[in-house]
């Protein structure tokens with residue numbers, strides 16, 4: 714009996730699950746009648762199997778799959794089977810629950826990695842937007858610098874023009890202390906420098922006029938700095954008649970085609 718128990722006790726689980734071959738089944742059943750230990754083990758295994766059956770969905774595996782799983786359980790001689798309970802292992806001896814747990818851990822890891830990558834992409838997109846804004850800002854600075862350089866070059870051209878004329882402007886009763894000087898060349902335009910103009914009222918702008926025998930021609934608009942001063946380069950039409958005067962009036966913002974406002978500065982050409 715003791716020798717038979719040592720041989721047969723490992724069949725208890727397969728017997729409880731009904732997975733023994735007919736000859737083995739008969740041999741174990743004969744032993745069971747005489748062995749209280751195996752009888753107790755089978756009883757416990759059947760209780761466990763019954764509880765398991767209630768704990769999982771009532772879906773019977775196909776007979777072929779059931780046989781395959783049980784065959785793996787019973788055909789792994791190098792892995793000692795536990796005294797009670799059945800642990801399903803694959804060929805590498807890794808329990809199924811551990812494989813599932815590993816898949817869950819890997820899944821969680823992939824999810825966290827994806828989240829981190831998403832955050833990284835968002836960060837890079839923000840950096841790219843900032844870099845693009847900086848490039849746009851630099852482009853504007855370059856354009857501004859080119860405009861300033863062009864105007865400076867044009868102003869230098871006026872100073873050096875062989876036909877340059879100088880017009881000094883005097884402040885009128887509304888701006889007695891205001892002063893201005895225009896340097897004008899028919900070919901190269903006009904450099905207009907002003908000082909002490911009163912601060913502009915809201916919605917108003919100063920407009921500079923080249924007054925010819927025919928009509929006043931707008932040279933352009935002038936917004937002085939905080940001290941009432943500034944220097945501006947104006948292009949003037951090359952076919953303009955010789956100026957008899959240069960004047961500054963106060964006009965609505967945006968300027969007007971012909972002067973409508975009060976005169977702030979006026980001057981007539983004088984030899985250099």
Ligand SMILES: [Zn+2]
Pocket residue numbers: 717718719721722744748750751752
């Ligand atoms: Zn036994």
